[in-house]
Amino acid sequence: xxxxxxxxxxxxxxxxxxxxxxxxxxxxxxxxxxxxxxxxxxxxxxxxxxxxxxxxxxxxxxxxxxxxxxxxxxxxxxxxxxxxxxxxxxxxxxxxxxxxxxxxxxxxxxxxxxxxxxxxxxxxxxxxxxxxxxxxxxxxxxxxxxxxxxxxxxxxxxxxxxxxxxxxxxxxxxxxxxxxxxxxxxxxxxxxxxxxxxxxxxxxxxxxxxxxxxxxxxxxxxxxxxxxxxxxxxxxxxxxxxxxxxxxxxxxxxxxxxxxxxxxxxxxxxxxxxxxxxxxxxxxxxxxxxxxxxxxxxxxxxxxxxxxxxxxxxxxxxxxxxxxxxxxxxxxxxxxxxxxxxxxxxxxxxxxxxxxxxxxxxxxxxxxxxxxxxxxxxxxxxxxxxxxxxxxxxxxxxxxxxxxxxxxxxxxxxxxxxxxxxxxxxxxxxxxxxxxxxxxxxxxxxxxxxxxxxxxxxxxxxxxxxxxxxxxxx
Numbered sequence: 001x002x003x004x005x006x007x008x009x010x011x012x013x014x015x016x017x018x019x020x021x022x023x024x025x026x027x028x029x030x031x032x033x034x035x036x037x038x039x040x041x042x043x044x045x046x047x048x049x050x051x052x053x054x055x056x057x058x059x060x061x062x063x064x065x066x067x068x069x070x071x072x073x074x075x076x077x078x079x080x081x082x083x084x085x086x087x088x089x090x091x092x093x094x095x096x097x098x099x100x101x102x103x104x105x106x107x108x109x110x111x112x113x114x115x116x117x118x119x120x121x122x123x124x125x126x127x128x129x130x131x132x133x134x135x136x137x138x139x140x141x142x143x144x145x146x147x148x149x150x151x152x153x154x155x156x157x158x159x160x161x162x163x164x165x166x167x168x169x170x171x172x173x174x175x176x177x178x179x180x181x182x183x184x185x186x187x188x189x190x191x192x193x194x195x196x197x198x199x200x201x202x203x204x205x206x207x208x209x210x211x212x213x214x215x216x217x218x219x220x221x222x223x224x225x226x227x228x229x230x231x232x233x234x235x236x237x238x239x240x241x242x243x244x245x246x247x248x249x250x251x252x253x254x255x256x257x258x259x260x261x262x263x264x265x266x267x268x269x270x271x272x273x274x275x276x277x278x279x280x281x282x283x284x285x286x287x288x289x290x291x292x293x294x295x296x297x298x299x300x301x302x303x304x305x306x307x308x309x310x311x312x313x314x315x316x317x318x319x320x321x322x323x324x325x326x327x328x329x330x331x332x333x334x335x336x337x338x339x340x341x342x343x344x345x346x347x348x349x350x351x352x353x354x355x356x357x358x359x360x361x362x363x364x365x366x367x368x369x370x371x372x373x374x375x376x377x378x379x380x381x382x383x384x385x386x387x388x389x390x391x392x393x394x395x396x397x398x399x400x401x402x403x404x405x406x407x408x409x410x411x412x413x414x415x416x417x418x419x420x421x422x423x424x425x426x427x428x429x430x431x432x433x434x435x436x437x438x439x440x441x442x443x444x445x446x447x448x449x450x451x452x453x454x455x456x457x458x459x460x461x462x463x464x465x466x467x468x469x470x471x472x473x474x
Contacts, residue, residue, distance in 0.1 A: 005032055006463045009262045009269055011250045011286065012277035013037030014044025016437045016448045018236040019073060020275050021243065023456035028463070034269055035240065036262060038249035042237045045408065046445070048228025049310075049401055054358050055228050055350050056310040058403040060445055061341065061360070062086075062222040062229070067446035069453065070232075071223065077235050082225045086325070090345055091220065094327035095169060096335070097124035099389065101320070101327050104170075111154050111167045111191070112136065114205035122166065129161030134202075141199040142192070149414050151179035153191060157201055169328040173339045175443070176306055176365025176409045186416040224347045229445070250278075253286045253433075260432055272466065273432040273459050277452070279303060280439035281407055291430065297423040301439050303407035305372045306364040309383055310343070310401040315355050317395030322357060327390075336371040336379075337386060338362040356398065359387060365409060376402050410439040431466075434459055 008024060010017045013035050021033050041047070045059030063070045074083055094101040102123030105113070112133070113119040122130060136157045150171060154163040168179050175182060184192060194204035225231040237244065245264075253274060254261040260274045276283045284298035326341035343358040344351035351358040361383050363371055371379055380402050387393060420440050427433055436455040438448060 005030060006273070006466075007032045007034070007269075007271045008459065008463070009033075009250075009260065009271040009274045010035045010277060011253070011262065011274065011283075012044070012437070013039075013042035013233075013237075013244060013246070014277060014437075014448075015046050015233055015236075015445060016044075016452045017275070017277035018042060018233055018240060019449045019452035020277060020436060020456050020459075021240050022073075022077070022236055023453045024275075024459060025240070025243075027456065027460045031463070033240075033243045034262075034271070035244045036248050036250045036264065036269075037244060037246050040247050042244060042246065043230060043233030045405065046229050046233050047403070048230030050228065051399060053352050053356060054310070054312045054399060055352075056312075056358065056401045057229055057343070057360065058308055058310075058401070059405075060229055061343065061346070062224050063445050065221045065223055067444065067450070069450040070446040070448075073449050074225070074232065077239065079225060079231060079235055082227065082231060083223050084226055084347060086220065086222050086224075086346055087348060090323045090325065092324045094324050095123055095166070096327055096329045096333055096337075096390065097165070099333070101390065103324065104166075108166075109205055110170050110188070111158060111162065112201045112205055114202070114208070124165045125161060129159060129165070132159035133162050135159065136202050137200050139200075141195045143196060145185075147183050147185045147414050147417065149180050150182040150184050150188065153184045154179065157195070164332055165330055169330040169339070172331070172365060173328045173362070175412065176304055176338060176362075177411050177413075181411065181413045183412045183414045183416040186412040226349060232445075250286055252289055254290050255430065255432075258432075271432075273434065273462060275434045275436065275455060275459060277435075277437045279407060279437065280410060283435065283437075283439075293426055294423070294430075297419070297426060298439075300419055302411045302413065303439075304365050304409045304411055305404070305406045306338075306362065306408040307372070307379065307402065307404045309361045309363070309380055309403075310399075311359045311361070311384060311387070311397040312351065312399035313357050313359060313393060313397050314395055315357050317393055318357055319392035319394070320390075322391070326360075335386060336363050336382060338365055340387065340390075359391075361387060364405075372404075372406070376404065379404075410443065412443075432462060 010021045021035050047058040049056045093104050095104055105118040105121040107113055107115045107118035154167045171179055194201050198204035248264050250262050252263040260271045262269045280298045280301040284295040288295040322342045325346045328339040329335050329337045339362050341360040343360045434455050436451045441451055
């Protein structure tokens with residue numbers, strides 16, 4: 001676009017907005033970009049708080065390496081040397097059963113074991129439940145492409161006991177959703193692919209290679225950054241600082257004469273294209289006035305409340321050996337907890353001193369509405385009291401960090417992919433309007449980066465093809 005200036009507005013300074021702006025500027029150095037961020041800091045859920053004694057993650061603490069886009073971005077912006085893997089020792093997780101922690105056996109992957117040894121040693125499962133799980137080896141495979149809930153899939157292949165005691169807590173640890181509502185095709189499409197190809201999930205897992213010594217999630221496939229995941233948005237902020245308006249919330253988006261108008265409490269900004277990266281409920285509010293159809297479609301994407309609580313505790317005060325990366329909690333335990341990470345075990349440098357441990361608890365989601373009616377102090381006290389019982393803690397925390405996200409987790413419900421397909425088809429009726437973010441095609445950091453990069457490419461194509469809208473450069 002040399003010889004012309006085009007103006008783009010990016011709404012939201014989280015990882016999606018920062019990545020979209022980065023790729024836009026990389027492809028179009030002459031492009032005029034303005035990022036509107038409502039908070040005083042950028043990064044959204046990606047936030048690392050660093051104290052003299054601990055490095056505490058408020059949101060996501062890791063990158064899934066099998067999806068390469070976030071790691072590729074880290075390399076591009078000079079963070080490659082900061083990328084670290086999970087610690088090699090104690091690569092396993094636990095599951096809570098009747099208030100006690102049991103190790104998830106090596107070779108168990110979300111819903112099914114990949115070996116006889118893993119099947120025999122499944123925690124909390126009756127022999128009847130284990131035998132029902134083997135039904136996966138003999139049941140006929142579903143061959144169609146229609147969506148179903150994760151709960152229906154697990155019950156169909158492995159039985160209800162597997163769902164309640166194993167699959168539900170492990171899946172809730174990722175999506176904080178009720179499996180009865182969660183879309184299989186939008187969240188775990190690999191299971192439908194396994195079923196089609198091998199006729200059995202267990203046969204597919206047995207035939208697969210790699211990461212067979214880790215229990216639960218395949219921990220060798222996760223990375224973080226030495227100074228925390230907040231380093232990623234911080235680095236992007238440094239590259240884009242000149243185009244970021246912090247503490248400047250967009251209040252309304254309009255289109256007049258083919259130009260986009262972004263209103264804030266203090267001013268308005270005209271743009272040739274606008275990229276909306278804020279959560280779906282916020283995007284709906286921005287578009288509600290002039291684009292009711294889009295708002296209604298965005299309103300269909302529900303979001304659930306989540307919170308994280310970091311507790312720095314003296315190692316001598318914790319009787320449990322903490323010889324793993326954390327634990328998940330089944331809904332049948334009637335707990336406010338979704339799970340808890342042993343952050344100091346998972347990645348180096350999270351607890352600065354060897355005589356400290358760092359615990360990161362997760363509450364809320366589809367099962368935690370009641371706890372969110374309480375004050376911050378009440379939630380912190382209730383969660384730590386429960387951790388005391390589970391981990392046999394005798395002391396009080398040295399340091400505590402609480403973050404509440406009232407609508408922090410979009411819910412990928414059954415039919416989500418068709419819902420998103422319809423939304424994006426409707427957006428096409430408004431040239432120059434683009435959506436990206438966690439609500440649409442993936443909640444992980446790599447998914448956000450991939451979507452932002454693809455959206456930036458579509459915006460570049462739109463801008464370069466809109467010759468009639470070009471303005472001569474002054």
